[in-house]
Each structure stands twice: as C-alpha cells, then as structure tokens.
Amino acid sequence: MVEEFKNEKFIDFLVPENHQKMELALKEVKQELGKEYEIIIGGKKIKTKEKFQSYNPSNKDEVIGILQQPSHKEVRQAIEVAFEKFKGWSKEPAEKRAEYLFKTASIMRENKFKLSAWLVYEVGKSWAEADGDIAEAIDFLEFYGREALRYAGPQPLTKIPGEKNELKYIPLGVGAVIPPWNFPMSILTGMTSASFVTGNTVILKPSSDSPVTGAKLMELLEETGLPEGVVNFVPGRGSVIGDTLVSHPHTRFIAFTGSMAVGLHINELASKVQQEQIWIKRVLAEMGGKNAIIVDEDVNLTTAADGVIASAFGYQGQKCSACSRAVVLEAIYNKFLDMLVERGKQIKIGSPVDPTNYMGPVINERAFKAILNYIEIGKKEGHLVYGGKAIPGPGYFIEPTIVADITSEARIAQEEIFGPVLAVIKASNFDEALTIANSTMYGLTGSVYTNNSAHLEKAKTVFHCGNLYLNRKCTGAFVGGHPFGGFNMSGTDSKAGGRDYLLLFTQAKAISEAL
Numbered sequence: 001m002v003e004e005f006k007n008e009k010f011i012d013f014l015v016p017e018n019h020q021k022m023e024l025a026l027k028e029v030k031q032e033l034g035k036e037y038e039i040i041i042g043g044k045k046i047k048t049k050e051k052f053q054s055y056n057p058s059n060k061d062e063v064i065g066i067l068q069q070p071s072h073k074e075v076r077q078a079i080e081v082a083f084e085k086f087k088g089w090s091k092e093p094a095e096k097r098a099e100y101l102f103k104t105a106s107i108m109r110e111n112k113f114k115l116s117a118w119l120v121y122e123v124g125k126s127w128a129e130a131d132g133d134i135a136e137a138i139d140f141l142e143f144y145g146r147e148a149l150r151y152a153g154p155q156p157l158t159k160i161p162g163e164k165n166e167l168k169y170i171p172l173g174v175g176a177v178i179p180p181w182n183f184p185m186s187i188l189t190g191m192t193s194a195s196f197v198t199g200n201t202v203i204l205k206p207s208s209d210s211p212v213t214g215a216k217l218m219e220l221l222e223e224t225g226l227p228e229g230v231v232n233f234v235p236g237r238g239s240v241i242g243d244t245l246v247s248h249p250h251t252r253f254i255a256f257t258g259s260m261a262v263g264l265h266i267n268e269l270a271s272k273v274q275q276e277q278i279w280i281k282r283v284l285a286e287m288g289g290k291n292a293i294i295v296d297e298d299v300n301l302t303t304a305a306d307g308v309i310a311s312a313f314g315y316q317g318q319k320c321s322a323c324s325r326a327v328v329l330e331a332i333y334n335k336f337l338d339m340l341v342e343r344g345k346q347i348k349i350g351s352p353v354d355p356t357n358y359m360g361p362v363i364n365e366r367a368f369k370a371i372l373n374y375i376e377i378g379k380k381e382g383h384l385v386y387g388g389k390a391i392p393g394p395g396y397f398i399e400p401t402i403v404a405d406i407t408s409e410a411r412i413a414q415e416e417i418f419g420p421v422l423a424v425i426k427a428s429n430f431d432e433a434l435t436i437a438n439s440t441m442y443g444l445t446g447s448v449y450t451n452n453s454a455h456l457e458k459a460k461t462v463f464h465c466g467n468l469y470l471n472r473k474c475t476g477a478f479v480g481g482h483p484f485g486g487f488n489m490s491g492t493d494s495k496a497g498g499r500d501y502l503l504l505f506t507q508a509k510a511i512s513e514a515l
Helices: 016-032 072-089 094-110 114-124 127-152 184-199 211-224 236-249 260-271 301-317 332-345 365-381 430-438 452-461 501-505
Strands: 034-039 039-041 043-044 051-056 059-068 163-171 172-177 202-203 231-233 250-255 283-286 291-295 323-329 383-386 403-406 420-427 445-451 469-471 507-513
Touching: 016 051, 016 114, 016 163, 034 211, 039 072, 051 072, 051 114, 059 211, 072 172, 072 202, 072 231, 072 236, 094 114, 094 127, 094 184, 094 211, 094 291, 114 211, 127 184, 127 501, 163 501, 172 184, 172 236, 184 202, 184 250, 184 501, 202 211, 211 231, 236 250, 236 260, 250 260, 250 501, 260 283, 283 383, 291 301, 291 430, 301 323, 301 332, 301 420, 301 445, 323 430, 332 383, 332 420, 365 383, 365 403, 365 420, 420 430, 430 452, 445 452, 452 469, 501 507
Parallel strands: 034 059, 172 202, 172 250, 202 231, 250 283, 291 323, 291 445, 323 420, 403 420, 445 469
Antiparallel strands: 039 043, 039 231, 051 059, 163 507, 383 403
8 A cells, every 4th residue: 555645855954964964965976077978778878979068057167977969860769769668668557667656766765965966066956955856856756656556546437327438548658758957856757757657658858957967867767677768868959859859750749848949849840740650749848937926015025025035036046936027016115125135135145065055056158148138138127226247256156136117018027037037016006916917928836925815816816827826935836735837838737746747648548348
C-alpha cells in the first residue's frame, strides 16, 4: 500500500548541521566541475566532435560541465531507439513503472544537499531556492507515481445492461521533453517522469544553460535500474536540433516549458503533418507570464510589501510565476512605493555560494543585456526609484530594480523581462486594478492583497490567470496543492502537479463487451 502523498519538507539551513552539510556539498561539487558528459541513447554513451559548455553565471569563466552537441543524426537515432523501446515499455504494468519514480525520489532525497549544490553553481540559485527545486522534483516523482496507479485503476462508467464496459488510459508514444533552466531539476524531472510513468518513452533535451543538471537526473535514473532506452539524453542547443526533434514523424508529443516565442514555434511546427506521420501531435506548453499583484487600500501593507518583494526578486525574478507588475490603489500608492524601495535596499546581492546573499546572478550574457535594455526603456516610461545598475564582477549581477508611475500600456508592463525588474502601476479603484492586471497577453499567476471580501470574490471570477493567490505571494506553487499552468499566451494550462496532468500523456480507450 502506497502512503498518501505529502509534500517534501524543506531543509532548515539555520540548523548548524544542515548548514555544514551544504557547505560540504558545495566543496564536493566544486571538485567535480568541468567533467564531460555523454549523450545517452538506448543506454549507449556517445561522444561527438562538437562540444558545448555549461558555465557558472556567478563566475562566467568557470565551466560547470562539457557536453556533446548532437547532430540531426543523433537526434533521429534517439527517436528511433525510443520508438522501438515504446513497444515493450508501453505494456509494462503501471505498478512497475511507478516503482521507478518512487526509487528515484528516494535516491534524490538521500542526495538533496549535493543536488542542491549543483543548482547553486549551474543556474545561480540560493541555497533555499535550490533546495526548493530539489524538493519539488521529489514531489513530482511521488505525486505522479501515485497518479499513475490511480489512472491504471478502474474508471467510473455508467452501467449499461447486458454489457461489460471499461476505460483504460494508454500511452501515446515517443515524447520530446524540453524543460527550462530556471527550475532545472524540478520541471525537468516532472515532465520526464510524467512521460515515462504513463508508458511513453522520452527524448530528454535539457536547456543548454542547465545540461549538467539533466545529466544528474540521468545518473539517478540509471541507479534505479530504469531500462535502457526509456529515457534518452540528448542535450544540445535547441537552435540546432530542436526542429528535428519536434518535426520527426515518430515524435508523438512535445512537453515544453520556456519562452513564448519558442513555444509558439514548436506549436506551429508540430501542427504540420509529416510524411509517414499517422497522428496529430500533442503539445504541452508553458510559456511564461507578466504576472501582477494587486494591492488594495485596506490591507496590511507590511505583509503585502513583503509578498511583492519576494515574488519579484526571489531567484532574481527568473521564475515564470514571478511578479513583474505591482498594481497599487491610489490611496496607498506613495506609502507602499516607499516600503518597496526600503525593502529593495536591504537585498544583498552576490554569489549564491554565500548563503547571506539573497539575490544571485541572472542566467547568461544574453539575458543580462536584455534586462539592462528593458531597464533603460523603463527609465523613459516611468521613474526609476531604485536599482537599475549592473554590478561589476565576474558574474551577471543586476540590482533589484523598481520603476514607478508606469502605465498599463508601457512596454515594461506588457513584455516579459524575466529578470529583477518590477513595474509599479497606480489604479484609482479596485475594478481598474483588475482591468490593468488582465491587460497583457499572458495569464499565468496573479495575486490580490485585500481585506475586502467582496473584492476577493470578484477577483476569483474576473482575474484571468491559471493560478490566483489571495493574500499571499504569487510564487511558490506546491505539487498537489497548487496545480500549475496558465491561460492565453502563458500556455496550454497543462496544470503540472495536478490530478489532470497525466491525462495529457495518455489517450483513453473504451472497451465494451456484450454479455
């Protein structure tokens, strides 16, 4: 009997023993930086002539790992191996497939400190953010394993006299799993495990900014004894291999999390039927947001200010759920803005190896330049009240930035920045605040701070986003409790970590037998 699902507990780094374990893990991982990782296809490890490297965004000259850059040949090979493996793997009982998830979760739990340390180095996460990422990965494994068992059980159907009827959820086929760098272990693990626990086989292409984290998941799966070819590891630049992966006629579905531009390209390419293709490809896409927090005039401003700051600047504003717009009622606007600035001044920035730093680097040079460009745009569209500068040093560090007196039509209020930039917008009343919140093409997360029960009820109906939070921050979704996914250009509302998610990796087969 499998126990009821419970979310993984976070590590308390204030406990001296835990602090020492993390310091030791960081030292151990430091000694392993720069190793080379192979492509893995059907269990075979392959090296290619062309390589690429993963770098530490806190120290851009430090190599985290050396990866192989596959050609179209290796991608096609991986798809064909997965296609053949699917014929047997799809017939394995759900109990056996789920057991691999539970084993992986157990191994991951035993190695939380070291896995967290890899995230500190490869993607610039603070200790707490890295631990949260690993905890969520464990949650996905535990939750989807249990969900697979539920889906495999008897499904409720209306009884028809003289017939025996049943409904089975069967797998789709070969899936291309393309996760992001900002939750490099949790989303990668969730998308991959949901794919193969339902009987599909996988081509895993991690982000080129976090490929070593993907290699670490592969090491865990190998340790569990997952059969070769069920998950095939093909890192590489998406601009080189992405189209081949998506368009191949034997690719049955694509699970993607990333930018809107790439997600829309994948959706368009997948919709074109290729020669020898015998299905309509399924696309699961989560594509970011332009999330707003509304602050009403009758609320505890301290609580609201803390929530906005945590949502806007946690992990450098690089969460797809991050708050990038604070919509503040006119009556409290100036006072609240002062509170935001005061909190911004208290944020310490630097390498996340040092646990006293709240903010680390942005992910790479391209993001660094783009964010600074948006800050310059924001200076012209409103008033820079705090931050706005790059911090000299070996990494991609940018101050937490607050731009006030922004209109809802401004570019920094409409376009996803994916960095530590907060636009503050004034609203004359609550209805206008809701209109402003809904004024972008996105609809991922949102939050409302208010003590007005009528306003809360209106927000539940009117605020158009996939995940709405009331009187709390808009980041930090928990698997099982906050099924996650957005509306409009935020994606297909696939609701990761929810009871509907595994449906997206299956197809339903109804069987009726006359008695």
